[in-house]
Amino acid sequence: MEILVYLVPLALLLGGAGLAAFLWSLRSGQYDDLDGAAWRAIADDDPPPQEAPAEMAKARR
Amino acid sequence: MQVTRDFSHYVRAAGAGVQHIDLAVEGVHCAGCMAKIERGLSAIPDVTLARVNLTDKRVALEWKEGTLDPARFIDRLEELGYKAYPYETQSAEATEVAESRFLLRCLGVAAFATMNVMMLSIPVWSGNVSDMLPEQRDFFHWLSALIALPAAAYAGQPFFRAAWRALSNKTTNMDVPISIGVCLALGMSVVETINHAEHAYFDAAIMLLTFLLVGRFLDQNMRRRTRAVAGNLAALKAETAAKFVGPDEISQVPVAAIHPGDIVLLRPGERCAVDGSVIEGRSEIDQSLITGETLYVTAGQGTPIYAGSMNISGTLRVRVSADSEATLLAEITRLLDNALQARSRYMRLADRASRLYAPVVHATALITILGWVIAGATWRDAVVTGIAVLIITCPCALGLAIPTVQTVASGTMFKAGVLLNSGDAIERLAEADHVIFDKTGTLTLPDLEVTNADDIPSDVFELAGRLALSSHHPVAAAVAQAVGATSPILSAAEEAGQGVRAMVDGVELRLGRPSFCGAEALVADATRFDPEASIVAFSRGEEKFILSVRQGLRPDAQAVIAALKARNIGIEILSGDREPAVIAAAHALGIAEWRAGVTPADKIARIEELKRRGAKVLMVGDGMNDAPSLAAAHVSMSPISAAHLSQATADLVFLGRPLAPVVAAIDSARKALHLMRQNLWLAIGYNVLAVPVAISGVVTPLIAAAAMSGSSILVMLNSLRARSASREIV
Numbered sequence: 001m002e003i004l005v006y007l008v009p010l011a012l013l014l015g016g017a018g019l020a021a022f023l024w025s026l027r028s029g030q031y032d033d034l035d036g037a038a039w040r041a042i043a044d045d046d047p048p049p050q051e052a053p054a055e056m057a058k059a060r061r
Numbered sequence: 062m063q064v065t066r067d068f069s070h071y072v073r074a075a076g077a078g079v080q081h082i083d084l085a086v087e088g089v090h091c092a093g094c095m096a097k098i099e100r101g102l103s104a105i106p107d108v109t110l111a112r113v114n115l116t117d118k119r120v121a122l123e124w125k126e127g128t129l130d131p132a133r134f135i136d137r138l139e140e141l142g143y144k145a146y147p148y149e150t151q152s153a154e155a156t157e158v159a160e161s162r163f164l165l166r167c168l169g170v171a172a173f174a175t176m177n178v179m180m181l182s183i184p185v186w187s188g189n190v191s192d193m194l195p196e197q198r199d200f201f202h203w204l205s206a207l208i209a210l211p212a213a214a215y216a217g218q219p220f221f222r223a224a225w226r227a228l229s230n231k232t233t234n235m236d237v238p239i240s241i242g243v244c245l246a247l248g249m250s251v252v253e254t255i256n257h258a259e260h261a262y263f264d265a266a267i268m269l270l271t272f273l274l275v276g277r278f279l280d281q282n283m284r285r286r287t288r289a290v291a292g293n294l295a296a297l298k299a300e301t302a303a304k305f306v307g308p309d310e311i312s313q314v315p316v317a318a319i320h321p322g323d324i325v326l327l328r329p330g331e332r333c334a335v336d337g338s339v340i341e342g343r344s345e346i347d348q349s350l351i352t353g354e355t356l357y358v359t360a361g362q363g364t365p366i367y368a369g370s371m372n373i374s375g376t377l378r379v380r381v382s383a384d385s386e387a388t389l390l391a392e393i394t395r396l397l398d399n400a401l402q403a404r405s406r407y408m409r410l411a412d413r414a415s416r417l418y419a420p421v422v423h424a425t426a427l428i429t430i431l432g433w434v435i436a437g438a439t440w441r442d443a444v445v446t447g448i449a450v451l452i453i454t455c456p457c458a459l460g461l462a463i464p465t466v467q468t469v470a471s472g473t474m475f476k477a478g479v480l481l482n483s484g485d486a487i488e489r490l491a492e493a494d495h496v497i498f499d500k501t502g503t504l505t506l507p508d509l510e511v512t513n514a515d516d517i518p519s520d521v522f523e524l525a526g527r528l529a530l531s532s533h534h535p536v537a538a539a540v541a542q543a544v545g546a547t548s549p550i551l552s553a554a555e556e557a558g559q560g561v562r563a564m565v566d567g568v569e570l571r572l573g574r575p576s577f578c579g580a581e582a583l584v585a586d587a588t589r590f591d592p593e594a595s596i597v598a599f600s601r602g603e604e605k606f607i608l609s610v611r612q613g614l615r616p617d618a619q620a621v622i623a624a625l626k627a628r629n630i631g632i633e634i635l636s637g638d639r640e641p642a643v644i645a646a647a648h649a650l651g652i653a654e655w656r657a658g659v660t661p662a663d664k665i666a667r668i669e670e671l672k673r674r675g676a677k678v679l680m681v682g683d684g685m686n687d688a689p690s691l692a693a694a695h696v697s698m699s700p701i702s703a704a705h706l707s708q709a710t711a712d713l714v715f716l717g718r719p720l721a722p723v724v725a726a727i728d729s730a731r732k733a734l735h736l737m738r739q740n741l742w743l744a745i746g747y748n749v750l751a752v753p754v755a756i757s758g759v760v761t762p763l764i765a766a767a768a769m770s771g772s773s774i775l776v777m778l779n780s781l782r783a784r785s786a787s788r789e790i791v
Binding site for chain 1: 091092095096113114115116117162165166169170173176177180197200204208
């Protein structure tokens with residue numbers, strides 16, 4: 001049963017780390033836009049240049 | 062005169078050399094829109110941040126200070142196909158957001174504590190039947206206490222605060238038995254742990270808090286979402302006024318940036334966004350949103366003008382006055398205050414339930430203790446059993462019974478186009494058995510339409526529409542819109558107060574007053590047929606035509622009235638408008654009871670009379686004159702086009718042109734109330750089963766935990782039934 005000396009603090013530490021991570025995610029606004037975040041995950045990071053309206057807008061100017 | 066748009070009111074500094082603005086955007090609904098907007102805005106040089114919030118339908122923008130004019134973002138979004146307007150966080154919404162975050166933080170703490178305490182409890186439960194040493198059990202109990210006590214102290218705050226507020230007001234609510242239960246369970250567990258006892262209830266107490274916080278958070282989140290939508294709608298109305306910034310220079314500024322004493326310009330066809338009085342100019346104004354009266358009023362120097370009035374013919378200069386300076390407004394405010402005081406006496410279903418529940422539970426616990434003492438048990442054992450009764454009856458399911466249904470029901474109402482302003486509106490709406498409608502703007506639409514378009518040859522009608530494009534007059538605008546005209550007649554000239562005329566192919570066209578077009582002879586006929594309509598005449602050479610323009614009934618008004626009748630709900634019209642106009646609407650809709658020319662005080666008197674007869678009145682109105690009666694009624698509803706004061710007073714606000722949301726809301730409210738009652742019975746039924754077990758003194762923490770989560774899940778699942786599609790409205 002000496003194993004408890006390691007396991008109990010370890011369990012509490014992991015639990016505490018999880019809670020800290022949750023509080024951090026809450027503070028950094030990760031729950032502010034749940035609908036948008038769901039879509040952002042699958043959005044392309046770098047759109048192909050010919051489709052990018054950003055590029056076209058720059059070219060027009 | 063030079064006009065500029067000034068949005069500096071909404072811009073705020075965000076760190077060194079960076080400015081920030083929030084825009085509400087209409088029509089953002091998918092990932093594609095999000096990417097399109099963000100790329101489109103980021104392409105503007107010097108923009109440092111463009112981030113869409115898809116949940117709230119807003120864009121946050123940041124740019125280097127002094128490089129860009131915010132108006133440019135709005136133009137850019139318009140190019141991309143989105144209507145946008147700067148958005149200012151209302152204090153009500155800011156509180157909801159803060160509250161929602163706090164609850165989520167509490168929920169996070171409680172959930173993590175529950176998981177960890179459970180991890181410690183399960184070995185104890187299984188160890189009790191195998192070979193766990195008492196020392197190990199005590200150690201695990203102490204560890205549980207270490208986690209559960211601080212977590213409960215933090216996560217229990219929403220309940221403890223509400224319970225304290227209730228107790229200091231000498232009432233009770235559902236939070237009182239919850240707080241007592243949690244505190245006793247934790248306190249007893251500590252005492253038991255000190256005494257090396259076999260059972261401790263840390264897990265049950267913290268799990269109870271977690272379940273209840275889930276319910277609270279969902280409820281709060283729905284409310285926050287509704288507020289966000291309402292805030293966006295308010296922003297997208299883009300209420301601005303043309304303020305004089307120099308003797309001859311005007312700037313289009315948001316209403317929030319206008320102060321008493323400022324002078325604004327009100328052009329024909331504009332809706333006034335401020336309260337004030339006329340200092341220069343003559344015009345006719347449409348005050349139907351204020352008084353319900355559809356006949357135009359003549360305004361000259363000194364005439365008070367209220368926000369929501371539409372300027373019809375001439376240009377006015379208006380000096381903005383401080384609130385409640387105007388007599389009509391002061392009267393309405395006084396009536397409103399009285400009515401609001403009376404309303405706050407309503408007691409929610411949850412509070413009524415807890416008022417019955419708390420004494421019964423606490424008495425049962427006391428009797429259990431005394432009973433065991435009389436039966437020969439030691440005081441300590443008796444108290445432990447008594448507290449076990451409190452823990453197992455602790456209203457976990459009861460605390461969830463109402464908020465979960467409320468959340469699901471407000472979600473369905475939201476989809477049907479109804480926003481909830483107050484939490485207990487669902488319960489009160491479900492009880493409504495008599496509906497009072499205001500006429501102008503409620504049964505009818507706030508905008509004008511041409512009623513006799515079918516009687517006029519289509520080529521003539523089209524020509525009239527094109528000519529109408531050259532006029533600012535709202536009636537002309539309605540004609541142009543009815544035709545769908547897009548190409549104005551270029552040679553058209555407007556004669557102030559008379560109409561417009563143009564020469565096309567050598568024939569003179571005129572649109573305007575009947576006398577301007579020489580069509581007086583036709584007017585008598587038209588007004589006899591429809592006394593409420595505004596008449597506009599059109600002439601092409603010697604041919605004369607009459608167009609009758611009026612506020613049309615909402616497209617589905619007739620069907621909605623029929624649907625309400627089918628539900629055995631009494632219906633009547635109380636309108637501030639003239640009698641002929643009210644009669645016409647009542648006949649068209651088949652409403653037998655109506656009253657015309659009613660003042661705000663009369664409306665309240667009528668509602669009080671119905672109340673005395675035991676009717677629960679739903680008031681549906683939009684005008685500023687309706688605001689006091691909206692507050693006086695048992696429950697109230699406003700269309701989104703309503704005056705500000707009415708919209709803020711109403712319990713529910715519905716969107717769009719159809720009237721159907723009124724019936725949809727009543728239906729889902731009734732269903733929700735039914736489910737709330739069912740949930741309360743489920744919770745009570747569970748208690749009836751569990752209490753004898755607790756009284757007999759055999760409740761172990763395992764039984765308490767299983768019973769508590771079982772009943773909570775049952776109640777939550779039952780609440781989800783509020784989601785299923787309700788029957789067809791009409």
